[in-house]
Amino acid sequence: MTTNLRDHIVLRLGKDIDNLELVLSKFIPLQYKRNEIILREGETCRYVYFICSGALQVFVHDQDMNETTRDIIVEDNWCSELMSFGKQQPSSENIRAIEPVQLIAIDRQGFQEMMEKVPQFDKVYRQILEASYANSVYRINSFVALSALERIRWLMDNRPGLMTRFSSKLIASYLGIHKDVFSRLKAKI
Amino acid sequence: MTTNLRDHIVLRLGKDIDNLELVLSKFIPLQYKRNEIILREGETCRYVYFICSGALQVFVHDQDMNETTRDIIVEDNWCSELMSFGKQQPSSENIRAIEPVQLIAIDRQGFQEMMEKVPQFDKVYRQILEASYANSVYRINSFVALSALERIRWLMDNRPGLMTRFSSKLIASYLGIHKDVFSRLKAKI
DNA sequence: ATAAAATGTAGACTTTTGTCATCGCTGAAA
DNA sequence: TTTCAGCGATGACAAAAGTCTACATTTTAT
Structure with a gap:
């Protein structure tokens, strides 16, 4: 252990x-x-x-x-x-x-x-x-001045493993955006 | 000194x-x-x-x-x-x-x-x-999930001295919002 | 003192984000 | 297996924030 x-x-x-x-x-x-x-x-x-x-x-x-x-x-x-x-x-x-x-x-x-x-x-x-x-x-x-889309990009660049490993709900709450917005923007990338 | x-x-x-x-x-x-x-x-x-x-x-x-x-x-x-x-x-x-x-x-x-x-x-x-x-x-x-207005209130609660001591431009860049928005919202408080 | 530059405020408009309702899918529990 | 709760996606709309312009005021440099 x-x-x-x-x-x-x-x-x-x-x-x-x-x-x-x-x-x-x-x-x-x-x-x-x-x-x-x-x-x-x-x-x-x-x-x-x-x-x-x-x-x-x-x-x-x-x-x-x-x-x-x-x-x-x-x-x-x-x-x-x-x-x-x-x-x-x-x-x-x-x-x-x-x-x-x-x-x-x-x-x-x-x-x-x-x-x-x-x-x-x-x-x-x-x-x-x-x-x-x-x-x-x-x-x-990184975050204070970033838009929702930029935060998602930041996550993909900095902690790419999280996006696939955890739920959208959790990721959205980590990014400080709403899950609906996260869902919409994810489709645009 | x-x-x-x-x-x-x-x-x-x-x-x-x-x-x-x-x-x-x-x-x-x-x-x-x-x-x-x-x-x-x-x-x-x-x-x-x-x-x-x-x-x-x-x-x-x-x-x-x-x-x-x-x-x-x-x-x-x-x-x-x-x-x-x-x-x-x-x-x-x-x-x-x-x-x-x-x-x-x-x-x-x-x-x-x-x-x-x-x-x-x-x-x-x-x-x-x-x-x-x-x-x-x-x-x-505090910040990740707060709106612009809530960030301003946060600043007034947590670091009230800053609002009067420093320029709006500087404060806005600390809050991660644009100076125009800061100016508008300040008037609403 | 004067001119130049930076700042603060305001309005009009665009873009982004939040909110709500809906629907299909999936996984967990009875 | 069936039922149900939770999740993710989507569309319509409302609210918030960003952008741009203009202008008055203040600050800074000469």
């Missing part, structure tokens, strides 16, 4: 990591069925997850309970609500399994132990944070 | 920081006139800036050279292009003084020295990163 994570870490930090097995032992395996909610807004996020297989949706609700999807995250990537996890405060976001998913998770205690004992782990966290930030910046710069 | 930064750090980390004066000594003062470009896309970002007074705009150009403003940052806050600064790679963003601005800046060498010698400095960097990330996430979740 930890094979993916081991590969992931070795790829980023090299093979010579002293406490790699110790780190891995702090992760617990979890699995969820399609459509299960893993984190609900208002709850405190207890884990940082690494996705071994499957995919997660991170989303918020607006006042009419419509979903806006901030991110769709697939296998071999990290997922959490870092603000809630870091400060142990209520989450403003929800996380849902959009496919059957196998996760390995580290809780706050294990996380902090690792931060203190394993200097390399500190780097992993920083890389997660930096990558998450870079993603967000990229998305803001 | 370093007074603002000293206050800023003490506020966040408490008074008992051993090497505070050492850290502050690594910062160099800089100033720019209104409309001067501080970082141009394609260049490598050499500094992390702390704004003592004035304000900066972080923006990108689309294919027609229209500006989209990712962030407007005012005094007593940090500003940089962290991806470019961290990896010393070309920046995709521009930074401009939108008011006469007094900055203090730390370069990569000073930054790394501090990261190694002063454990507390490491925390400062993490806080910058976490705050930047939190901002971005908030902005994505």
